[in-house]
Amino acid sequence: MTTLNLNATPQPQQASATQRPAPLLSISGLSKRYRRQDPLAVENVGFDLGNGEILALLGPSGCGKSTTLRMIAGFEHPESGDILLRGKSILDQPPQQRRIGIVFQDYALFPHMSLGQNVAFAMRHLPKAKRPARAREWLDMVGLADLAERMPDELSGGQQQRVALARTLAAEPQLVLLDEPFSNLDAALRESTRKEVRQLFKAAGTSVILVTHDQAEALSFADQVGVMHAGKLIQVDRPERVYQHPATAFVAEFLGHTNLLDANADGEIAQTALGPVAITPATSGQVRVSLRPEHLALATAPDGQGATVVEREFRGHDCFYLLEQHGQRFCAITPSHTLWQIGEQVSLEPQRTATVLQY
Numbered sequence: 315m316t317t318l319n320l321n322a323t324p325q326p327q328q329a330s331a332t333q334r335p336a337p338l339l340s341i342s343g344l345s346k347r348y349r350r351q352d353p354l355a356v357e358n359v360g361f362d363l364g365n366g367e368i369l370a371l372l373g374p375s376g377c378g379k380s381t382t383l384r385m386i387a388g389f390e391h392p393e394s395g396d397i398l399l400r401g402k403s404i405l406d407q408p409p410q411q412r413r414i415g416i417v418f419q420d421y422a423l424f425p426h427m428s429l430g431q432n433v434a435f436a437m438r439h440l441p442k443a444k445r446p447a448r449a450r451e452w453l454d455m456v457g458l459a460d461l462a463e464r465m466p467d468e469l470s471g472g473q474q475q476r477v478a479l480a481r482t483l484a485a486e487p488q489l490v491l492l493d494e495p496f497s498n499l500d501a502a503l504r505e506s507t508r509k510e511v512r513q514l515f516k517a518a519g520t521s522v523i524l525v526t527h528d529q530a531e532a533l534s535f536a537d538q539v540g541v542m543h544a545g546k547l548i549q550v551d552r553p554e555r556v557y558q559h560p561a562t563a564f565v566a567e568f569l570g571h572t573n574l575l576d577a578n579a580d581g582e583i584a585q586t587a588l589g590p591v592a593i594t595p596a597t598s599g600q601v602r603v604s605l606r607p608e609h610l611a612l613a614t615a616p617d618g619q620g621a622t623v624v625e626r627e628f629r630g631h632d633c634f635y636l637l638e639q640h641g642q643r644f645c646a647i648t649p650s651h652t653l654w655q656i657g658e659q660v661s662l663e664p665q666r667t668a669t670v671l672q673y
């Protein structure tokens with residue numbers, strides 16, 4: 315288990331090139347506009363992906379995630395920028411030459427072929443005689459070797475998704491792109507499938523880019539999370555860093571509930587509507603900070619003092635509260651062993667360092 319030191323000095327958003335081995339994929343200044351009258355669908359996007367690394371591109375509908383993926387795959391051509399795979403530009407290569415595997419939402423197995431045939435179909439780089447045995451190995455890797463003779467319509471959605479992955483991996487791609495691959499699965503299956511698929515990629519050492527608008531999926535599946543908004547890549551960092559130290563109010567709010575507080579900073583402390591709060595990075599002047607609801611502690615306050623509980627959502631292991639103090643609203647999440655009722659007076663005590671946001 316990783317213990318987060320929330321008071322530590324923030325690390326740079328991306329480690330410098332000298333600390334990291336040469337990336338598998340390096341994207342710089344990537345922009346795309348579909349029609350002249352439209353705004354840029356993707357604007358000046360850049361990031362690196364290391365060998366065996368999983369990156370999630372996360373953002374709301376229409377922010378440019380799929381367009382970025384389609385440019386990497388070669389289905390769209392960028393207006394500007396470059397895409398380097400193992401140090402060489404692939405912009406002039408057609409999709410089939412890029413050796414990039416893609417898994418879409420509708421995993422589209424060939425309905426008239428057995429699972430074994432579906433997987434073998436992807437292995438055109440191997441002699442025909444070797445394909446069935448190798449197909450079994452890939453199916454074994456996704457835990458479905460016993461079902462090689464079955465037809466796709468004889469499988470559950472999660473099993474079909476695993477076959478689609480086996481088929482993608484069987485082509486031995488340099489990089490795998492996943493476009494919302496779990497969104498057709500029901501909630502319980504989605505969680506278990508994505509856990510299995512992550513283990514599979516890690517075991518195979520596959521480099522992956524996942525596109526999703528589901529923050530829980532991005533945080534649990536990826537080694538790095540890139541948050542996109544209106545065509546721009548706002549922040550790329552480890553999941554715990556983007557959650558604990560969001561760069562902007564948009565990132566903070568897209569990754570979960572937060573308290574956005576206007577504050578007057580003086581070094582490592584800022585004055586806020588909740589009193590003095592420790593902040594990072596140290597700064598001075600008027601700032602806006604993000605304080606997560608689980609970083610606020612509640613305690614019973616005398617009548618007429620503190621905040622009033624306005625809403626309460628009991629969630630089993632914890633409880634989500636909406637509170638009002640001097641006309642301002644705050645949210646808090648506390649363990650459910652102690653519960654406050656709507657209308658009760660509580661004091662709000664910041665427990666952790668708040669993050670100074672960029673405007």
Ligand SMILES: Nc1ncnc2c1ncn2[C@@H]1O[C@H](COP(=O)(O)OP(=O)(O)OP(=O)(O)O)[C@@H](O)[C@H]1O
Nearest residue numbers: 348349355373374375376377378379380381382527
């Ligand atoms: N073929 C197209 N022609 C014109 N505009 C397009 C085309 N494809 C996407 N767009 C526009 O480009 C922008 C980015 O779309 P994109 O599909 O990349 O977003 P996204 O983040 O993947 O969204 P979603 O999560 O809904 O798939 C949107 O404004 C969209 O309407």
